[in-house]
Amino acid sequence: MKRFLIISLLLISASSWAEGVRWQDLPPASQEALMNLKDNWDKLPADKQSAIAKRIDHWQSLSDEDKNEAKQRFERWQQLSPEKRQKLLAKYQEFAKLPLDEQEEIKRKWRWFKKLPPEQREIMREKWQSLSIEERRALRERLRQANPEQRRELDRKSVV
Helix, strand or coil: CHHHHHHHHHHCCCCCCCCCCCHHHCCHHHHHHCHHHHHHHHHCCHHHHHHHHHHHHHHHHCCHHHHHHHHHHHHHHHHCCHHHHHHHHHHHHHHHCCCHHHHHHHHHHHHHHHHCCHHHHHHHHHHHHHCCHHHHHHHHHHHHHCCHHHHHHHHHHCCC
């Protein structure tokens, strides 16, 4: 658990803060969780100290359920091949460059998809994977240009 937390915190890049965080200024719970870093804390760059302190505060504010979910995601990430990780990272970076409204639309669609029964999700996955690249592009374009009623009709037909 502590190793997972420390690795996660070190991997996360955060915006730079001008000042670091002194070890003695960390709350006791944070000091305990970061004990492996105590001897090297003062050697870390100020922005890294601040980022770690911010992330540990966030981590400690999470519910047990959210912590377990994060651990499971991290374990799945660790099990991926380096190539798959690189692909996912590239996709994430591509997503992060999108305008916020497009990001929200993608998130909305993902939430909709996750609410479907597993059988329906699998059918849609199979249909999507059976499409050629050109067919996928055409379908995306149809969905982009569709009005809400047309989208509902496409959803009902489970075109995707």
